[in-house]
Amino acid sequence: MIDRPTIERILDAAQIVDVIQEFVPLKKRGVNYLGLCPFHNEKTPSFTVSPSKEIFKCFGCGKVGNAVNFIMEHEHLTYPEALKFLARKYHIEVFEKELTQEEIEKQNERESLLVVTAYAARQFSENLFQSDEGMKVGLTYFKERGFRQNTLKKFEVGYSFEKRDAFSKKALDDGYKKDFLVKTGLSISHEDHIFDRFSGRVMFPIHSLSGQVLGFGGRVLKTDAKTAKYLNSPESEIYHKSRILYGIFQARKAITQEDKCYLVEGYTDVMSLHEANVENVVASSGTSLTQEQVRLIKRFTPNITILYDGDPAGIKASIRGIDIVLEEGMNVKIVLLPDGEDPDSYSKKTSNEEFTRFLKEKETDFIRFKTRLLLDEAASDPVKKVNLIRDIVRSIAVIPESISRTVYIKECSSLMEVPEAVLYHEVNKMRQQRSFQDRNKYPGPEDLPVPPPVIPKSVKHEVTTYVSEKEIVRLLLKFGSNEFERKIRTEDGTEEVTTVADYIVNEIISDDLKFDDTVCGTIFEEFKFATQQGIFIEDKVFIKHEDPMISRLSADILAESHQLSRIWKDKQTFVETEDMKLRSVVPDAVLKFKGDKIKVRLKEIMTQLEEAVKEGDKDKVLALQRKDQNLKATLTLISQQLGNRILL
Numbered sequence: 001m002i003d004r005p006t007i008e009r010i011l012d013a014a015q016i017v018d019v020i021q022e023f024v025p026l027k028k029r030g031v032n033y034l035g036l037c038p039f040h041n042e043k044t045p046s047f048t049v050s051p052s053k054e055i056f057k058c059f060g061c062g063k064v065g066n067a068v069n070f071i072m073e074h075e076h077l078t079y080p081e082a083l084k085f086l087a088r089k090y091h092i093e094v095f096e097k098e099l100t101q102e103e104i105e106k107q108n109e110r111e112s113l114l115v116v117t118a119y120a121a122r123q124f125s126e127n128l129f130q131s132d133e134g135m136k137v138g139l140t141y142f143k144e145r146g147f148r149q150n151t152l153k154k155f156e157v158g159y160s161f162e163k164r165d166a167f168s169k170k171a172l173d174d175g176y177k178k179d180f181l182v183k184t185g186l187s188i189s190h191e192d193h194i195f196d197r198f199s200g201r202v203m204f205p206i207h208s209l210s211g212q213v214l215g216f217g218g219r220v221l222k223t224d225a226k227t228a229k230y231l232n233s234p235e236s237e238i239y240h241k242s243r244i245l246y247g248i249f250q251a252r253k254a255i256t257q258e259d260k261c262y263l264v265e266g267y268t269d270v271m272s273l274h275e276a277n278v279e280n281v282v283a284s285s286g287t288s289l290t291q292e293q294v295r296l297i298k299r300f301t302p303n304i305t306i307l308y309d310g311d312p313a314g315i316k317a318s319i320r321g322i323d324i325v326l327e328e329g330m331n332v333k334i335v336l337l338p339d340g341e342d343p344d345s346y347s348k349k350t351s352n353e354e355f356t357r358f359l360k361e362k363e364t365d366f367i368r369f370k371t372r373l374l375l376d377e378a379a380s381d382p383v384k385k386v387n388l389i390r391d392i393v394r395s396i397a398v399i400p401e402s403i404s405r406t407v408y409i410k411e412c413s414s415l416m417e418v419p420e421a422v423l424y425h426e427v428n429k430m431r432q433q434r435s436f437q438d439r440n441k442y443p444g445p446e447d448l449p450v451p452p453p454v455i456p457k458s459v460k461h462e463v464t465t466y467v468s469e470k471e472i473v474r475l476l477l478k479f480g481s482n483e484f485e486r487k488i489r490t491e492d493g494t495e496e497v498t499t500v501a502d503y504i505v506n507e508i509i510s511d512d513l514k515f516d517d518t519v520c521g522t523i524f525e526e527f528k529f530a531t532q533q534g535i536f537i538e539d540k541v542f543i544k545h546e547d548p549m550i551s552r553l554s555a556d557i558l559a560e561s562h563q564l565s566r567i568w569k570d571k572q573t574f575v576e577t578e579d580m581k582l583r584s585v586v587p588d589a590v591l592k593f594k595g596d597k598i599k600v601r602l603k604e605i606m607t608q609l610e611e612a613v614k615e616g617d618k619d620k621v622l623a624l625q626r627k628d629q630n631l632k633a634t635l636t637l638i639s640q641q642l643g644n645r646i647l648l
């Protein structure tokens with residue numbers, strides 16, 4: 001937990017133009033800045049940054065927010081992570097709320113391990129590019145495989161010397177603790193000796209989403225070596241291979257922009273695709289894909305395309321693992337490479353254009369691919385065909401959305417020549433079994449038993465109330481401190497000014513009305529507190545609010561009004577601005593808000609009435625009818641008032 005004063009120092013320091021300019025080239029246009037939106041593909045800029053309002057808004061895709069929201073969205077960070085990111089940029093020391101002794105130790109250890117892996121990555125890179133052995137053995141290997149220098153630097157590859165304790169000795173000499181060297185798995189301690197895990201290997205650092213080195217993969221170069229060709233860091237406090245994807249740090253921007261992620265098998269496949277201008281690519285580095293890895297990709301895109309070497313046995317072994325991707329509701333596609341090729345070799349053999357075209361043209365939907373693949377060998381064997389159907393049904397059954405399942409059932413039915421009804425039956429049976437095993441995991445509507453028809457107890461959240469709630473918040477944010485009316489008190493002749501916030505707060509609390517939407521409700525509560533204390537709140541308080549939902553909504557609201565004024569200015573015509581009409585706009589919004597609340601209340605009363613009638617409780621029926629009549633009368637009054645004003 002970062003403490004409040006630190007958060008405020010970070011928010012004060014983070015100048016939005018400065019923050020965004022690091023990622024998006026901006027040009028000054030009038031009082032604002034304009035650039036190409038990083039969140040969607042566009043050719044003409046519609047991404048606007050307002051330094052005075054301290055917000056950004058894209059008029060193309062609608063993304064909006066403050067500096068912290070931008071970092072969260074762009075770097076895929078959580079709120080505290082984004083704050084720390086900005087703190088580093090502005091050299092602000094982050095004070096965190098007290099952690100337990102255990103938490104502090106764990107955090108310190110994590111940080112110490114990260115310091116060691118970062119050091120190791122630097123050492124290995126130095127070895128590769130600057131030492132005789134590294135250049136002769138390691139660099140030659142990469143050059144022979146056709147890799148360019150900038151790619152090697154981009155992935156921070158390196159070389160670990162042949163001598164069995166070269167790295168460990170150097171690290172100890174440079175003051176790194178043996179304990180941490182062993183815990184990262186870089187060194188192995190045996191009795192009084194310390195050895196390198198990765199000797200005589202080219203090294204591939206494995207980065208976190210934010211670019212920290214968590215672990216390494218090392219490839220041995222000697223052909224006669226008796227050890228495994230590839231060796232990975234062991235699991236540690238910082239390296240969990242099931243949660244990491246190789247290349248995600250270098251790919252995340254392209255994955256968002258292309259709205260797709262390619263999945264390959266090896267480190268060099270990832271690097272080769274980058275050289276072929278395909279940068280939205282990651283590798284699961286040898287392990288079969290895990291749920292955590294799929295979710296990592298899902299943070300950036302729902303679309304995943306897996307590249308397979310043209311080896312049927314290998315494909316069959318690995319397609320079973322794909323169900324885990326389908327389960328997450330991802331769209332899975334497959335590209336099958338020509339016989340004998342892997343992504344590395346094939347991307348080098350073809351031109352970049354040919355390769356990109358190949359990926360586009362050969363992309364097949366996963367279930368279709370699997371069906372065809374298995375159908376080929378099951379063609380004339382009825383037993384195999386039954387197994388195939390079961391296999392395909394299992395894949396379809398894990399897909400969370402029923403529409404996608406329906407589409408697949410139709411298609412597989414015609415491919416396998418099995419009636420749709422049979423497939424439906426099998427899919428539903430399997431889903432029922434699954435939901436029995438794993439009850440709350442994927443509650444599709446058809447998994448649930450059909451409930452007996454009952455009258456709903458209460459209508460909790462009407463969509464319409466959100467519109468009027470948001471309008472109240474908009475008026476508070478935009479005009480809260482504007483003068484609403486000015487009265488001369490008859491007793492002593494003093495002048496009394498009511499602000500828009502005073503008026504709204506009084507109207508709403510005197511009727512004891514509540515907000516349904518929590519974000520709107522929180523903003524209202526803060527205005528209520530401020531007006532009752534006689535404090536003036538600036539809209540910036542909300543734009544910089546620590547709750548990202550609140551900062552986004554307020555940025556959105558303030559950006560909207562900004563867009564309107566821009567349109568008016570462009571047309572060069574006089575338009576009566578909203579602040580000239582507050583005397584009518586504000587009471588209208590309050591009436592609309594009250595009317596909506598009454599409508600919701602009326603629905604609730606109606607269901608209560610039905611119940612009371614069923615129970616035969618006459619007193620209750622009468623009381624409810626009275627309430628109903630009163631509310632209806634109020635509602636009529638409100639509509640008249642709103643109607644009258646419109647007529648005026």
Ligand SMILES: [Zn+2]
Pocket residue numbers: 037038039040047058059060061062063
């Ligand atoms: Zn956009």
